[in-house]
Amino acid sequence: MDFVDFDTFSNEDIPQPQPSLVLPITSNIENLGKRFSHFNNLTRNLLKKDGTETVDQAQQLQSNEKTNKYVNESLNLLNELEAPSDDRTKVSNVNTSSSGLSTRLSRVLNSSLSDNVLKEIFENLEIRDINSDHLVEPDFVGLSSRKKLRGEIEYDLTKTQSLILKEYDPHRKKLYALESDISKLNNIYDSLTSSVEKDFDLVKQLVENVGDLNRQNTILLVKKRLLSEFKSRFVLNEYEEFILQNETVNDEFFGVLNKAEKMQQDCSILLSIDNSDLGQKIMFQLDNLINQAIERIISHVNKSISGFYLLHTKSRLSTVHKCLQYLKKNLNHFIRVMNSYTQIRSKTIVDDFLTQLNGDLDRGVSSDNRKGARPIILSAHDPIRFIGDMLAYVHSVVVNESEMISIIFFDQNEETENSDYKTSVLEANSKVLHALSRPLKTRIDQMVSSEVRLSTIYSIYNLVSLYKIMLSKQIQRIEGCPSLLDSIDQLITSTQQKFQNDIRNKLATIKSSNSAQLELNSDLQPPEWLIEFYAELLPIIDSSSSDTFMDLPAEKSAHFMDYIVDEPIKIFDLHLAKNMAKILSKSDQLIMKLNFLDLILSKIMPIRLMADKIISINELISEFTQQLVNSQLIKTLDTCKMVDFYNIVNMICPFSDDFFDTSIYQPITENKFFNEDAIRTSREALTENVPTLLMDSQNDLMKLNSPLIANEVLSNSFLDFVKFYFKFGLIVQEFLKCALSNWSDEEIATLLGVEEEYSEIKKQLALE
Amino acid sequence: MSSAEKTSVLRKYKIVFLGDQSAVGKTSLITRFMYDTFDDQYAATIGIDFLSKTMYLEDNKTIRLQLWDTAGQERFRSLIPSYIRDSHVAVVCYDITNRKSFQNLHKWIQDVKSERGEDVIIVIVGNKLDLNARRQVTSEEGEEYAKSVGASFSIETSTKANHNVKLLFKKIASSLPEFESTAQNNSSQSETVEINVEPSAPESSSCC
Numbered sequence: 013m014d015f016v017d018f019d020t021f022s023n024e025d026i027p028q029p030q031p032s033l034v035l036p037i038t039s040n041i042e043n044l045g046k047r048f049s050h051f052n053n054l055t056r057n058l059l060k061k062d063g064t065e066t067v068d069q070a071q072q073l074q075s076n077e078k079t080n081k082y083v084n085e086s087l088n089l090l091n092e093l094e095a096p097s098d099d100r101t102k103v104s105n106v107n108t109s110s111s112g113l114s115t116r117l118s119r120v121l122n123s124s125l126s127d128n129v130l131k132e133i134f135e136n137l138e139i140r141d142i143n144s145d146h147l148v149e150p151d152f153v154g155l156s157s158r159k160k161l162r163g164e165i166e167y168d169l170t171k172t173q174s175l176i177l178k179e180y181d182p183h184r185k186k187l188y189a190l191e192s193d194i195s196k197l198n199n200i201y202d203s204l205t206s207s208v209e210k211d212f213d214l215v216k217q218l219v220e221n222v223g224d225l226n227r228q229n230t231i232l233l234v235k236k237r238l239l240s241e242f243k244s245r246f247v248l249n250e251y252e253e254f255i256l257q258n259e260t261v262n263d264e265f266f267g268v269l270n271k272a273e274k275m276q277q278d279c280s281i282l283l284s285i286d287n288s289d290l291g292q293k294i295m296f297q298l299d300n301l302i303n304q305a306i307e308r309i310i311s312h313v314n315k316s317i318s319g320f321y322l323l324h325t326k327s328r329l330s331t332v333h334k335c336l337q338y339l340k341k342n343l344n345h346f347i348r349v350m351n352s353y354t355q356i357r358s359k360t361i362v363d364d365f366l367t368q369l370n371g372d373l374d375r376g377v378s379s380d381n382r383k384g385a386r387p388i389i390l391s392a393h394d395p396i397r398f399i400g401d402m403l404a405y406v407h408s409v410v411v412n413e414s415e416m417i418s419i420i421f422f423d424q425n426e427e428t429e430n431s432d433y434k435t436s437v438l439e440a441n442s443k444v445l446h447a448l449s450r451p452l453k454t455r456i457d458q459m460v461s462s463e464v465r466l467s468t469i470y471s472i473y474n475l476v477s478l479y480k481i482m483l484s485k486q487i488q489r490i491e492g493c494p495s496l497l498d499s500i501d502q503l504i505t506s507t508q509q510k511f512q513n514d515i516r517n518k519l520a521t522i523k524s525s526n527s528a529q530l531e532l533n534s535d536l537q538p539p540e541w542l543i544e545f546y547a548e549l550l551p552i553i554d555s556s557s558s559d560t561f562m563d564l565p566a567e568k569s570a571h572f573m574d575y576i577v578d579e580p581i582k583i584f585d586l587h588l589a590k591n592m593a594k595i596l597s598k599s600d601q602l603i604m605k606l607n608f609l610d611l612i613l614s615k616i617m618p619i620r621l622m623a624d625k626i627i628s629i630n631e632l633i634s635e636f637t638q639q640l641v642n643s644q645l646i647k648t649l650d651t652c653k654m655v656d657f658y659n660i661v662n663m664i665c666p667f668s669d670d671f672f673d674t675s676i677y678q679p680i681t682e683n684k685f686f687n688e689d690a691i692r693t694s695r696e697a698l699t700e701n702v703p704t705l706l707m708d709s710q711n712d713l714m715k716l717n718s719p720l721i722a723n724e725v726l727s728n729s730f731l732d733f734v735k736f737y738f739k740f741g742l743i744v745q746e747f748l749k750c751a752l753s754n755w756s757d758e759e760i761a762t763l764l765g766v767e768e769e770y771s772e773i774k775k776q777l778a779l780e
Numbered sequence: 781m782s783s784a785e786k787t788s789v790l791r792k793y794k795i796v797f798l799g800d801q802s803a804v805g806k807t808s809l810i811t812r813f814m815y816d817t818f819d820d821q822y823a824a825t826i827g828i829d830f831l832s833k834t835m836y837l838e839d840n841k842t843i844r845l846q847l848w849d850t851a852g853q854e855r856f857r858s859l860i861p862s863y864i865r866d867s868h869v870a871v872v873c874y875d876i877t878n879r880k881s882f883q884n885l886h887k888w889i890q891d892v893k894s895e896r897g898e899d900v901i902i903v904i905v906g907n908k909l910d911l912n913a914r915r916q917v918t919s920e921e922g923e924e925y926a927k928s929v930g931a932s933f934s935i936e937t938s939t940k941a942n943h944n945v946k947l948l949f950k951k952i953a954s955s956l957p958e959f960e961s962t963a964q965n966n967s968s969q970s971e972t973v974e975i976n977v978e979p980s981a982p983e984s985s986s987c988c
Contacts, residue, residue, distance in 0.1 A: 396858065404828075404862030408794070411830045411846065478859070482827045 261312040333423040358447030449499035473507035536715040599643040644729035653697040674746040730764040798888040799873035800881040801852030805907035808939040825851040864895040879916040902931040909938035
């Protein structure tokens with residue numbers, strides 16, 4: 013409401029309408045509440061600030077500035093109220109302007125007063141007795157009337173306003189009473205404001221710090237999450253590292269190892285980032301851990317292998333299977349284990365073998381089978397038993413090792429292993445067993461080389477051959493891999509060679525032996541050395557059940573058979589020629605040879621493998637028999653003084669059963685020996701000697717061991733003699749016209765005991 | 781080694797089968813035990829054959845039997861002492877329808893005793909029980925002989941009819957020194973104890 017100051021009105025220097033005065037009391041009172049409400053808002057905002065820290069700082073500042081402005085204005089207004097009324101009048105005067113009326117009118121007319129208010133105003137004016145005629149006069153009366161009206165109205169107005177102001181007086185007094193409180197309040201407010209401002213700065217800084225910390229927190233959380241995720245994916249914890257480095261190899265160990273390997277694989281992604289150092293570092297660490305773990309696995313397997321008894325428990329065996337399953341993934345590691353296995357087992361079985369041989373059983377052996385067993389000793393100088401025990405031991409070792417390697421390297425619960433794995437395992441087994449080759453071969457070779465009896469060498473050969481068959485069932489040959497069977501083969505070969513060499517040596521010894529040469533004497537019997545030689549050798553050959561001797565190749569076997577027959581004959585011939593040729597007659601030498609061959613024949617006859625040699629010996633015997641027949645014939649002819657005639661006839665044309673004609677022999681008449689005197693001499697010799705010729709010849713052949721040969725020699729020589737006698741008789745009759753003797757050819761045959769054979773021949777010739 | 785592990789330790793025992801060459805049934809006894817089969821065709825064993833089998837006994841005990849099948853022929857006879865030398869059990873077989881094979885038992889027993897003395901389990905087995913009608917050796921004679929030579933026990937079996945074969949091996953297992961106490965405890969029920977046997981060919985480790 014506009015307020016017109018009374019003092020201002022009394023100043024009449026300026027007769028213009030006075031500008032309305034502003035009475036700010038009402039406004040101040042009203043605004044004070046508003047100010048307080050703003051204060052409350054401020055308080056609330058401050059309180060709210062405690063709760064909500066994230067408020068827009070700019071907005072806050074603006075709000076605070078506005079609040080300060082209002083507060084300052086309120087304080088100014090209050091100060092104005094406190095100021096004396098003179099001052100206010102001065103202010104009013106100052107504010108008066110010449111254009112006050114127009115401004116006022118325009119303000120009244122353009123005011124926002126409602127029509128009702130205007131109507132009321134004008135009604136109040138109508139109450140007065142206003143002489144409008146004077147008022148509108150332009151002269152002084154009018155001016156005076158207007159001034160009077162104006163005075164009246166101002167008086168009314170002042171009066172009314174005084175009344176109104178009086179109504180405010182109690183309020184004013186109250187306000188004065190409130191002044192101290194308000195000042196206190198203002199002080200408090202100021203202090204609060206300053207405190208708030210101060211706190212605000214602190215809070216602002218705090219909020220900034222909090223924001224920074226929040227951001228750091230968020231970053232740290234993200235980092236933490238990243239790191240924990242990273243850790244779970246790329247880093248083993250200490251316990252897991254401990255397991256890999258120190259704990260027993262078991263399921264948990266393999267679980268951690270698999271995890272480490274997966275981490276290592278995942279690390280490849282870290283290598284693709286800009287800085288691959290971390291990835292490399294982690295991979296390096298994991299590599300180290302995995303390598304350590306692998307070393308521990310290998311060590312565990314080696315330990316288990318070295319103490320095989322440990323593998324007799326299922327749990328340990330299962331762990332070893334897992335270890336091997338793991339190591340199979342890396343060929344190098346697996347080869348290391350296999351090499352280690354080969355080395356350990358080779359050493360063990362060789363040590364056990366030597367312990368058995370040395371009889372040092374107190375040291376104990378790895379196999380529980382050996383407990384309580386006697387050591388392998390050369391008992392009673394029985395090399396066969398000794399070698400048999402060794403080979404039986406090796407047989408046991410072979411089956412044990414085969415079983416062991418199967419138990420260790422083939423998990424029965426697993427599916428069938430691939431062929432490469434099987435081959436490598438079999439190869440390892442072969443290598444392990446091959447370790448026995450050297451000691452076994454050395455021992456057996458030692459025994460064989462020191463053995464002089466052919467039968468023993470042959471028994472050793474048979475034993476080794478039989479074990480080769482038995483061991484072949486247990487050992488698989490791997491191409492390119494040394495095998496115990498190779499050594500067994502070598503042993504077989506060495507025994508074969510030893511056997512043959514011994515025979516060669518024996519024969520060489522006999523050949524150069526003086527005593528052997530002296531065994532030949534006038535009794536014309538075969539030498540003892542041959543009997544002894546064959547007595548030792550031939551039963552061995554006879555006992556051979558194979559197609560060739562000692563399973564030699566056919567050619568070598570045949571060569572050996574030739575050797576054991578031909579070489580003694582050569583030696584005999586040599587001895588005979590060297591020692592007896594000058595002493596013995598040709599027929600005696602032939603008898604001795606025939607006796608020798610007859611003995612050989614009788615010895616080799618029952619032996620299957622020597623069938624070919626029987627034929628050749630028979631041929632030889634036939635040859636020597638024929639020589640003996642001829643010798644005997646010559647001897648008979650010589651006895652009958654007919655040798656010269658026999659030679660002359662043979663020079664002209666040897667007699668033949670196929671054809672004979674006396675005329676062919678006509679040239680005989682030119683020979684000076686062919687005359688009647690010579691024939692007479694022969695006749696006398698025939699007459700004298702033929703009756704005893706049979707007995708004499710039999711005596712000559714008494715030293716021939718074979719009656720068959722003797723009979724053959726006698727028969728054939730006499731038959732030849734009779735045939736010669738007959739044909740020569742015809743020649744003599746033809747060319748000398750006289751008889752050879754008084755006996756016919758048949759009579760001569762009868763006297764010589766070959767009449768039947770001769771008559772048979774004559775019949776045949778007659779038929780022809 | 782824990783006690784549980786000790787009980788599950790696999791022990792190996794070497795059993796050598798002896799007997800005349802006249803087809804007393806050593807190989808068929810082993811074949812029946814190993815593969816539960818029987819072959820009418822006689823094939824003489826050459827040298828020494830080897831087979832092994834894991835037996836799972838009651839109370840979680842496991843043993844591995846190494847069976848050494850010897851040839852009865854005389855020419856292989858010299859090999860046999862080398863195998864008896866380190867054996868735990870000697871199973872001496874005869875044919876109940878062939879008295880000579882029974883009479884020759886003493887030679888085999890002598891071989892066993894000369895090699896092992898008393899430190900061996902001797903088992904006398906009369907085979908071919910299915911040919912009871914042609915029996916030439918009574919079971920009493922077999923038992924008496926077993927007692928006289930100090931054999932652990934004697935038993936008559938038929939590999940053809942698969943009679944008493946498993947029982948033979950079960951009794952052998954029970955006679956082993958490590959199992960004697962168990963065997964004594966269970967002697968009254970030994971006939972009813974079921975043994976599960978697995979052929980060694982697959983080398984299965986499954987139990988019962």
